[in-house]
Amino acid sequence: MPVPILKQGGVLIVSVQAALTDNDLVALRDDLAEKVGRFRSHGVVIDVSALDVMDSFATRTLRGIAETTALRGAKTVVVGIQPDVAFSMTLLGLTLDGVATALDLDEGMDLLAAPIRRRGDDGA
Amino acid sequence: MEHEEVRIRIDRDSDIVTARVAGRELASRIGFAGSDLTIIATAISEIARNIVLYAKHGEMALAPSRQSGRRGILVIGRDCGPGIPDIEQAMRDGFSTGKSLGLGLPGAKRLMDEFEIASEVGRGTTITMRKWLR
Numbered sequence: 001m002p003v004p005i006l007k008q009g010g011v012l013i014v015s016v017q018a019a020l021t022d023n024d025l026v027a028l029r030d031d032l033a034e035k036v037g038r039f040r041s042h043g044v045v046i047d048v049s050a051l052d053v054m055d056s057f058a059t060r061t062l063r064g065i066a067e068t069t070a071l072r073g074a075k076t077v078v079v080g081i082q083p084d085v086a087f088s089m090t091l092l093g094l095t096l097d098g099v100a101t102a103l104d105l106d107e108g109m110d111l112l113a114a115p116i117r118r119r120g121d122d123g124a
Numbered sequence: 125m126e127h128e129e130v131r132i133r134i135d136r137d138s139d140i141v142t143a144r145v146a147g148r149e150l151a152s153r154i155g156f157a158g159s160d161l162t163i164i165a166t167a168i169s170e171i172a173r174n175i176v177l178y179a180k181h182g183e184m185a186l187a188p189s190r191q192s193g194r195r196g197i198l199v200i201g202r203d204c205g206p207g208i209p210d211i212e213q214a215m216r217d218g219f220s221t222g223k224s225l226g227l228g229l230p231g232a233k234r235l236m237d238e239f240e241i242a243s244e245v246g247r248g249t250t251i252t253m254r255k256w257l258r
Contacts, residue, residue: 019145021137021138021140021141022140022176052161053144053162053165053166053169054166055166055169055173056170056173056231057169084158084159084161085162087159087162087163088159088162088163088166088235091163091234092166092170092227092231093230093231
């Protein structure tokens with residue numbers, strides 16, 4: 001089940017669903033790397049609020065997405081990690097080192113809007 | 125409630141999702157709530173993924189558990205895969221043969237109250253975990 005990617009200005013927005021499989025996540029990483037180039041995006045927001053589990057694979061793949069898009073010139077923000085999920089990630093010893101996080105979609109968009117105003121062609 | 129065991133074949137990555145959804149449902153019926161549901165689902169996810177990654181095929185069995193007045197959930201992951209040559213090493217944080225972060229087994233142990241691992245090289249691995257209601 002492919003994860004839909006929405007484009008809003010210079011930002012790509014992804015809302016992942018609860019039944020996300022490992023292959024869906026890997027496909028999302030590849031898809032985002034391609035779309036960041038095609039749409040000349042400077043930011044990616046990944047909303048994981050529907051996810052009831054973030055295990056070691058999901059965490060590693062999200063980190064991979066952030067690193068891949070960073071190399072393509074876009075910053076990734078992961079938003080909406082649920083309190084129970086955050087707690088169980090901590091127990092597991094999982095971190096999202098090097099990945100920006102924000103409480104929700106709005107905060108994530110703010111985070112991306114604030115410091116970056118490059119590629120002056122987006123008219124913002 | 126005592127006999128409702130759930131078994132899920134684990135052959136591909138989508139079965140990992142099926143197993144953790146079933147685990148969350150059963151845990152909720154047993155009486156778990158809140159973060160315990162997430163913790164149990166996450167532990168199931170880690171063990172089921174290990175089966176897909178290393179053994180290819182296996183099974184997760186989930187059941188209510190009762191022991192000296194305590195109630196909880198029993199989670200068993202079984203496979204007939206290659207087995208784990210060095211369990212002590214596999215249980216160390218950060219040890220991985222390259223397919224993962226190396227947090228799956230030690231992580232699942234931290235998430236659950238009881239964790240046992242039995243493995244024989246060439247025969248397979250059985251992981252038995254329990255979480256008790258508080």
